[in-house]
Amino acid sequence: MMAPPLYASLLGGWLVLAQTALLVTGGTLALRGLLAVVLLVLCGVGSAHFPDMARIMTGCGPALALCVWVFGPSRAGENASRGGDMLPFFLSGIAALAMALGRCDLLVALLGCGLVARLGLAIGPRGLDRDGWQVLRMGLGGLLVAQGGLFVLQADWGHMQDQAGAILLVGGLLLACGVPGRPGMVAPGWNMEALAVLPVVAQAARIWPVLLPALTFMGCVCLSWAVLSRRGRSFLGDYWAGWAVLAAGLPGGGMGGLPLAASLLAMACVTPSDGRLPWAMLWPPALPGMAIVLVLVGEMGNMPPVALLAGASLWPVMAACPGAGPGRPSWARAALLLAIGCVVLACAGYDQMGGGSW
Template sequence: MMSLSLYASLLGGWLALALTALLATGATQALRVLLTVLFLVLCGVAGGLSGDVAGCMMETAPALALCVWVFRARHGAGNVSRGAAVLPFFLSGIAALAIAFGRCDLLGLFLGCGLVARLALAIGPRGLERDGWQVLRMELCGLLMAQGGLFVLQAGWGHMHDQAGAILLVGGLLLACAVMGRPGQAGPGWNMEILAVLPVVARAGGVWPVLLPVLTFMGCVCLSWAVLFRRGRVSGGGYWAGWAVLAAGLPDDGMGALPLAACLLVMACVPLSDGPPAGYMVWPPFLPGMAAGLVLVGEMGGMAPVAFAAGASLWPVLALRGRDAHGRPPWAQATLLLVAGCAVLATVAYRVGRGS
């Protein structure tokens, strides 16, 4: 069992070391791989020592996303600026710190740090660029709303006020994560914030139970957003974000935090702006898609109508599967998804076997 202060200081040390090394040496590929593997091992060890498999998966999700990004960037074009090469390291380190602390009131601080880093990159010789203003508008508006909602929740004025505060908090955080925005604003291919925000919010749902139905509602909104407004260019990340929000709102029964962990794993492995999802690799009957199945099963226990509505939203994915010929994922990503799905299934089997 690693104490929180030790883990946080280790993460902070890794962050400082990584930023210094990358900025000093010009971010060679070997150094990036080394730092990423170190980060993954650190998160994995800390999560493994806690003994909770779902929590371990959630803690390693930012490191996994960073791994995927680093190993994909080797094949891609290498003409990114030095700041853009360092930014994912910074964001993932911040996300891991936010998950480690797990406190809602610190989310504003961490997301604000990420926003400052992004804006510092977007600023050019003639001030902020257009995308930079858009990022500022969405993220800062979302953070302000979330902060207001958090204050109302903390004040504890009564049930109605708590509900309004929960709506503001969840909606603001999702707005700050650019889940319901135009695709492409979230960043080049990864969305670390959502990986950090959802575990923290799901943990806060234990303190304020009013958050859970709000999360279910917002998950349905995200799914319908992904279905209705991106029909032409469906992105897999949007669907999985909706599923993850839905899973975060599950009542805490036998399945625990496992559906959320599975959804976050798939979100970490599937880059956000990867074009249309490579059909059968994220299609629910395939192994990583078991997360969606788990969410459905969990929802069936609590709220059957929501489960039916969510299942109906799978239709565009199914329809897209047929005409997806050229967008095959590389074999490494398929293997990664397979391993993640196997891990989820093994955890479920272990838990069911132990429980019976």
């Protein structure tokens, strides 16, 4: 069992080591792979003291996202720029730190550091393009809104004011992560920011239960946005961001952990560059299918109308999935999604046999 201060110190040391090594060497594939595997081992060991497998899988989410990004087919043969290499490592590091610290008030500061890093890495001889400046403005505006919502919640002015603060906090954090509405294919590793935000906000919901309906509402907003703005384009990051926000809004205890872990892992494995998934990946035991089933089962047990609205968002996704496209993942990616889905299915079966409710 690793104490939280030691775990946070090791993650901070990894973050400094990774940035230094990438700056000095330029970041070969072997070095990036080694650093990503080291982070995955650190997250696995540091999360070992969690009481259930769902929280362990959630804790490994940023490291898994980094491993998928490094070893993905689009990255294996590239000689990427130093800035393009450093940003996902930086974002995954602060994501792991935010989850290790578990402090919602520190989350805004950590995301602010990521915003400053993006600004420093993106400004080159030609400066930022139009989409880059739009992302930067969205991030800054989201952080300001989230800080205002956090102030209202901490002030404890009353129930109505707490509801308004919860909407501001959740909406601002999602806006800072670019969910929904990030333009185009910018900022690789954006999902690592969401991997940092959602588990910490779900943990903060134990202190402020008013965050749960705010997360459910914002999850439906994200799914509706993905359906309306991505019609005909299946399984981009916006879909999985919506499912993960819905899962984070489930009540705590045994019900909330496993759907959130499954959705975050699906979002980590299915990167924004994947335009399509094979039809079989939509059904259990593949990870995307397991994430959908777990979230729908969880929502049906507590809020059936929300579950029906969320399930309706699957129609344009499934309508566009049959047939291969240029973004269809390789057999290795499909095998990874199938293997992790089997692990999630085994965890769900174990919880049921043990008498727990998931």
